[in-house]
Amino acid sequence: MKIIEQPLKSNWSNLVRRPIIKEEKLDNAVRQIMLDVKQKGDLAIFQYNAKFDGVNLDRLIVSPKEIEAAILTIPNQLKAAIEVARKNITAFHQSQHIVEPIVETTKGVKCWRKSVAIESVGLYIPAGTAPLFSTVLMLGIPAKIAGCKKIVLCTPVSKSGKVPASILYTAQLIGVDIIYKMGGAQAIAGLTYGTESIQKVDKIFGPGNQFVAKAKEFAQQAGIAIDLPAGPSELLIIADQTAVPEFVAADLLSQAEHGVDSQVILLSNDKVMIEKVLAEVVKQLVDLPRQAIAKLALENSKVIFFSTLEDCVLFSNTYAPEHLILAATQTENLVDKITNAGSVFIGNYSCESAGDYASGTNHTLPTNGFAKTYSGVSLDSFVKKITFQELSKEGIKNIGEAIEVMATEEKLYGHKNAVTLRLNNLEDEENK
Amino acid sequence: MKIIEQPLKSNWSNLVRRPIIKEEKLDNAVRQIMLDVKQKGDLAIFQYNAKFDGVNLDRLIVSPKEIEAAILTIPNQLKAAIEVARKNITAFHQSQHIVEPIVETTKGVKCWRKSVAIESVGLYIPAGTAPLFSTVLMLGIPAKIAGCKKIVLCTPVSKSGKVPASILYTAQLIGVDIIYKMGGAQAIAGLTYGTESIQKVDKIFGPGNQFVAKAKEFAQQAGIAIDLPAGPSELLIIADQTAVPEFVAADLLSQAEHGVDSQVILLSNDKVMIEKVLAEVVKQLVDLPRQAIAKLALENSKVIFFSTLEDCVLFSNTYAPEHLILAATQTENLVDKITNAGSVFIGNYSCESAGDYASGTNHTLPTNGFAKTYSGVSLDSFVKKITFQELSKEGIKNIGEAIEVMATEEKLYGHKNAVTLRLNNLEDEENK
Structure with missing residues (x-):
């Protein structure tokens, strides 16, 4: 990890730049998959499942028996852990349900908004090296609280044709309606267009590789809403002299192990702290099972020394990280200055993995600088807010002239x- | 207007279909404009302004003198009307500012969200046949309430090189920072990439023709957020026997005059009402200055008779209209059944033009069926919600094991x- 000292502001735009993905080939490949699924339906899904995942299925929908069998394999310890997460995620997302007031903007003119669930949603759950059942919680719980009528889930299967038990367990726990055995761009295409066995959905959620991300872009162009534009996961840590070096190092590594394209940035106003953290990274890396991935990710990462914490926050706002850890004890002033971030972890005991799994906040967050404009997934992502207005006779009399003049x-x-x-009609009525 | 009687549900998907725009030519033309502006900056903007609007400018930014001169031309009656609208729009959008609670999901685990303004926003204001200064209010007021630091506006100019006075007046009234003389795809390109005189923005808002809409799609692909995907404006009216035929006809025509691609739909459970409304449409059309446009729009419109109001609402939910008028006196039951609509106007005195101008609700709404998944523009559109979490020592001890098991x-x-x-560290601390 290269250390950069007090970079000039004129150089910040280079330092916050994300890796650029060459897209043309990907674009054509995914476009073809989308088209095939649109035209050939199930057949195309089966074919791509065979081609990409090496699996030959005779049906796409997971059966109740498969779910029942999976539940039996989940150890009690894992069930208890999932229950802690479920409870906290539910509490936090439930708190986002707000009934807004009716506003009488002018006497007789009442305006209000009502949150109404999006009818059908599709959740994409990756399951490459490991089953990301935590994402089932993060997407399924708010969908259920919102009141979505149809919640479907799709996830790639192993060559045995099985969906990981933890995903099936979590899906039935939160009330997913249908689970499809399919991953990759073909899964997104299936949810976008519908097929003989797949129901088209109104909105698609969930992370995935670059094929999935590109397919979601096409889905959006086809009129299906998506949760967020995609990019590699990111963590930025601001550490002052009160940080704990071994914690900071562990947090950096927890991000670096995600993938070789993971973005990891450490900012500090304390050179000794930087040295200690880097020494800890080297030490902890040795024992990390995914150290090969983490090492490559760290090669692209940056360590920057600024003389003040204010500059650290300013740089962080310019970078707009998905995850931001404030590894410090006095954080109040810093928190107020944060303007761009997906999710912020305050103090030495708020590690990113808390938010990834069990504190209650959502882990589906804006990457790639999108934290400047997008929020992470929340209850809001599963509803639309419809505006209503009701004008009485008095109401239209009070604002009628203004409308006439403006029109x-x-x-x-x-x-x-x-x-x-309407105004003439009311005048006639009064003169009667 | 053709009357359809009690269509079978199997035919609804045909009836709710919107016109399909052939896009390939448009796609290439707009792609070229985006590229030119990206590469050549101001020069390209000046060239496209000359080519499409027939105007040769020597600067893009409206001067303070131009604004001062414009203000002097605004009649007091118009100023008063704008003030009514400004007050109501402010009141309704102000009410959308909600400070969310801090939720302690588990003892020692605090989670919350904070709304933070998007830093810079660009407002596109069309000014073809008429200056749409009302849209300046609808986009500028929530931007200002949200606290956006930079609010820029662009609008096409006439051959004289002037921006309509009502747009300049409204822009200064609500505190727009910079006004650029440019319209069309080149304007969106300018806001997307920035040029010598144009500042790149984080998010682009506003309606426009198909060039503008397509350019916003490209802007989104380039990482700039946009307010809503685009489509022609729409109105669906559900009228029962208590509706007032002349009001319903006037509302249909107010939508039809927008453009030849306007979508107008009337649903009713009363055949006599349908006949009366259609007779009124013919009568009122004669006096309408934009009758040529309205006539063409009406040719594509639909009148559907259903035997029950419940079916009317069900069909409306399937169509997901931008604007929905409930032209009836007993509306409570119907309101509760609405699941897909942009903005709903309840009762005989809530005409769409009230919401278009002055009641307080926003007039930038989802079209083209997007009301199934998207909300109209609101205060939410100008902020992102950042999640925060703070775990105390007790907090990490309470949920630490769950995280370990899930990870x-x-x-x-x-x-x-x-x-x-962290858990080991705390154990060591306690054992000291």
Whole structure:
């Protein structure tokens, strides 16, 4: 890990730059998959499952028997852990349900918003090297709280044709309606267009490799909503002299083990702290099972010394990290200055893995600088807010003239007329 | 307007279909404009302004003098009307600012969300046949309430090189920072990439023709957020026997005058009402200045008779209209059944133009069926919600084991280790 000292602001735009993915080949490959699934339906899904995952299935939908069998294999310790996470994620996402007030903007003019669930949602759960059942919780729980009527899940299967037991267990626990055995771009295509056995959904959620991410882009162009644009996972840590070097090193490594494209950044106003953290990284790396991945990720990572914590936060805001850890004891001033981040972990005991699994916050977050404009997944992601308005006779009399004048200025006389007719009608009524 | 009687549900998917836009030519043309602006900056903007709007400018930014001069031309009656709208739009969008609670999901584990303004936003204001200054209010007011630091606006100019006075007046009233003289795809390109005189923004808002809509799609692919995917404007009215035929006809026409691609749908459970409304449409059309446009729009519109109001609402939910008017007196039951709509207007005195201008709700709404998944523009559109979490020593002790177990199941041992080190450290501390 290379240490950069007090970079000039003019150089920050280079330092916050994410790796650029060459997309043309990917674009064509995924476009073809989308088209095939649209035209050939199930047949195309089976074929791509065979081609990419080496699995030959005779049906896509997981049977109740498979689910029952999976449940029996889950150890009690794992069930208890999932229950802790389920409870906390439910509590936090439940708190995001807010009934908004009816606002009488002018006497007789009532306006309000109501959250209404998106009817059908599709959750994509990756299962490459490991089954990411935690993502089932993160997407399924808010979908259920929102009241989505149809929650379907898709996940790639191993050559044995089986979905990992922890995914099946978690899915039935939170009430997923259908589980499809399919992964990759073909799964997203299936949810986008529907097939003989797959129901088309209104919105697609979930992480995935670059094929999945590209397919979600195409899904969006086809009119299906998606949760977030994609990018590699990221962690930025701001550590001052009160940080604990071994904790900071462990947090950096927990991010680095995600994938070789993981982005890891350490900022500090304390050179001794930087040295201690780097020494700890070397020490801890030795015992990490995924050290080969972590090492490659660390090669792209950056350590930057700034003379003040304010500059650290300013740089972090410019970078807009997915995860931001404030490894410090006095954090109040810093927290107020954060303007761009997906999720912020405050103090020495708030490790990123807490939020990844069990504290209650969502782990589906904006990457790639999108934290400047996008929020992470929340209850909001599973609803739309419909506005309502009800004008009484008094209401239209109070604002009618303003509408007439504005519509006239915009030369939309039909708009004006809709008001004029009502005002005249009310005048007639009064003169009766 | 053709009347359809009690269509079978199997035919609904045909009836709710929107017009399909052939995109390939558009795609290439807009791609070229985006590329030119990216490479040549201001020069390309000036060239496209000359080519498409027939205007030769020597600077893109509106000067303070131009704004001062414009303000002097605004009649007091228009100023007063704008003030009514400004007050109501402010009140409704202000009410959307909600400070969310801190949730202690487990003892020692605090989670919360904070709304933080998107730093810089660009507002696109069309000004073809008429200056849409109302859209300046609808986008600018929530941007200002949210606390966006930089609010820029762009709008096409007439051959005289002038921005319509009502747009300049409204922009200064709500505190827009910079106004650029540019429209079309080149304007969106300018906001996406930035040029010598144009500042790149984080998110682009506003309606526009198909060039603008396509350019916003490209902007999104380039990493700039946008408000909503685009489509022609729509109105669906559900009218029962208590509706007022002349009001319903006026509302249909107010939508039809928007453009030849406007979508207008009337549903009713009363055949006499349908006949009366259609007779009124013919009568009112005669006096409408934009009758040529409205006539063409009406040719594509649909009138559907259902035997029950419940079926009307069910069909409306399938269509997912941008605007939905419930032209009836007893509406409570119907309101509860609405699941897909952008904005709903309840009762005989809530005309769409009220929401278009002055009631307080936003008029930037999801079209083209996107109301199934997207909300209209609101305060939410100008912020992102950052999650925060703070775990005390007690907090990590309470949920630490759950995290360890789950991380182990997902084979992410670095994630586990970040917790284990902290738990061990706390145990050492206690044993001291």
